[in-house]
Amino acid sequence: MKKLIIYSILGVMLLSVTSCYKADNWDAPSARIHGRVIDSYTGENLLSSQNDWSIRIWERSWTASEPTNQNLPVKQDGSYNNSKLFAGTYDMLPYGGPFWPVTDTAKNVVFNGTTEQDFTVTPYLQLLDFETSLDGLNLTMKCRLKAPIRTGLPNLVEIKPFLSLTTFCGAGANSNIDxxxxxxxxxxxxxxxxxxxxDSETSNVYTIGPLPVKAGYTYxxxxxxxxxxxxxxxxxxxxVRVDVPR
Amino acid sequence: MKMKKRLLAYIALLGALVFSQCRQLDLEPKGIMGEPELFGTEYGVKMYFTGLYNWLPIEDFQYYANDGYRKNDWATEKNSQGAMSGEYFNTWISVDNDGFGYWPYDRIREVNNFIQSFPNYKDKFPDETFNKLMGEAHFLRAYFYFGMAKRYGGVPIVTEVQDPLASSEVLNVSRNTEYDTWKFIHDDLQFAIDNMLSDTKETGRANKYVAAALMSRAMLYAGSVAKYTESLGFKATELATQQGLAGMEPSQANEFFEYAVAAGKVVETGPYSLYNKLEDKATNFARLFLDDSSPETIFLKEYNRNSPRGNALQHNYDALMSPAPDMSSFVGAESFVPLDFMELYDMPAYTNPDGTPVRFDSRGDIRDGMEPRARGTMYLDGDELRGKTFSIQRGIYRTFDGVATDIQRGVNSAPINSNGNRILGGKGWTTEINGVTYTITGAHGNFEDQGGENNAFGSAFIRKYINPDMATADVRDWRSDQSWVVFRLGEVYLNTAEALYELGQREEAFDYIAKIRERAGAKVVRPAIDMTMTNVGSINKANYTYSLEKSLQFIRDERQRELYAENHWWWDIRRWRTADQILNNFRQRLLSCYYVADEGKYIYLDEDNRFNRQWNASKSCYYEPIPWGEIGKNNNLLPQNPLY
Known part of the structure; x- marks a missing residue:
């Protein structure tokens, strides 16, 4: 009798444990998409910041309803990468960044295994001749603006300094000192x-500062x-890295 | 044998009983009121409407900035819309562009149900009553649509009671354009104005003038959206704007401004006048919000502390706006007036022309020369509430030999603030200077060792809507029940003035501004019209993306002077499309009072807030996204609003 009870308890426990194991009927998403966002003026990656903007994708192989967009964040170095997407065909559009609106959506890009897709964008502005100078504990920054396309250019809003104690620096960077x-x-x-x-394509020099910095820190x-x-x-x-002497 | 027979008889009897009852189950239940009871009598209709009134989108005491109406949460007043939009320091809520998915089609269905079925009962009412109630239903429907239009722009206009079993083609409605949505609101309100009566006896219930007041507010919103949305630059990339779902054309603005003016004129034919019962203009302005018999009030949302808690008809305004323990017996105040907003009013000079701070004999002298309306809006040092006197001081300077800007916005590293010259302290701390003991701070702040509660950052607590007649012991959670003034004549005057100015009728606009400023006790009642263009606003010296005449900016500022803390500001900077520039690194400034020990005088200084807080908004704030869950159910709601 005792044995029976023990066995049945064991059996129930075994059942309760095994019931937790159930294979998903759908494979984990494993398609990877990556690439660069290229500045059409320099041919290099667009100078960007973490969390500033993203590439929108719409999965077209999903037909049950109108797909809403997913976003692939663009990194500070102007690249993007996501390796946990479902394989399928997607439309892709760089959206909401500091460049002239991209109208030709990349249609029906096949995501399967690893796919590379680069985009070329035309920035509104270029910031040229960037210089920093340190006078004691005061930092000054200078640059000039260049707008290669001025027809239809929206109004200039502002020029703003960004300082950080990590290598991530920009409006969207968490380490931006605000x-x-x-x-x-x-x-x-x-x-x-x-x-x-x-009428000129390039502005005069803008000087921003002095910005107080702390001795012994690296900005x-x-x-x-x-x-x-x-x-x-x-x-x-x-x-630019600025080492403030002790 | 006999036993068995009796048993059978019982069973037969039981069976007869059980089966006979089946017929009676078909009866109409007597405890539930159906359509004939509700729609067939005036009282029944009133009951039906009560539920709808309860859920009108009114941003009152219990409106939780990012979380909805009638929140019924003790902390709502701390997390108010003013805390989100930068109107108050200190509770810090950021702008949540997603909102809370306001989508009141359930209420709209109830209204539509009434509008559809009520004509069946027409013979039970005199024409006048029938029309009045029909008008009231249209007013209610317009209010719900207004709550959506100001958030989403164009939404589906549903005017009939949908059959839940209809095909999905019928049920999956599309969005109407923003223009059509505002026009629909106009038409519903016009119907309400034409059909409702001018009887104003029942406070808290709409009449012809209430409908006109809503029209005045809503049409001004629509006019501004039409005029200024272009400045956002959405059209280049945003499908919803290109299709007219989010945004209108500047050419459509005047139509709405004219509607707003016309609605204001309707209100003026009513029995209303600006509140002017008391001699003292500051107290008069404060009483206006507490006097339910105010001739200025057009529409009230009433509260009642004796009603059951589940009805959500109490609030905590006094308990969360007055400092504990002296004036509140609950957690106390956490909303303070920043200098940026105090400066909008007439203020006494606190800095001399040579840059040195003005020396005051007492802290409360800052009130001299301040606009009475400002004093009716906020409590300053020396004011009394519930038997106690406000006492607000940040610290002590041993000596202050210099100009006000020497404090470098209040940082510790400024030479004048260093080496023990500036003394700050915690609650109740004292310091000794030349043998004399001083308390460093005031009794109600500003304490370095405390957080935001009951700690006067800056120099002022909120006075508007505070009920001074409550005893401090009674100032607790859910004990306040002053009414929320939904519409008042002062706001309608301001709406009319702004709409008139936008239409180029500048002098007529300032006729209304003069009325407001006279009651306020402002020094200059009617400033000269200044048509110089500017793109710089008042709060945060914001750089607007468009230019406007300086006198129009004055009218906008006048709105904020008059309507501060009444939950208009956020919607105003939204419709003017200036929110993203005003809340662009908006770092509130605070007016701090110091005692200068070697002179025995007080000075006031303009400082940055200690927590270095700032408010920001992006262009996404002008339209909330259509709730994603609704889009999941109905793809016809696409395209989504701009930037989402």
């Missing part, structure tokens, strides 16, 4: 290129400028 001492030094323009710069800094399009994202300079 304090009044820095953001109050941004240059607010809110004018058309014609009113601000005139990663850059400038960003944006125009008043729907998304108001920044075009950036490259990131």
């Amino acid at each position: 304090i009044g001492e820095y953001s109050n030094k941004r240059i607010q323009i809110n004018k058309s290129w014609q009113d601000e710069v005139g 990663y800094v850059r400038l960003g400028a944006n125009v008043n399009d729907a998304n108001r994202k920044y075009n950036y300079t490259e990131i």
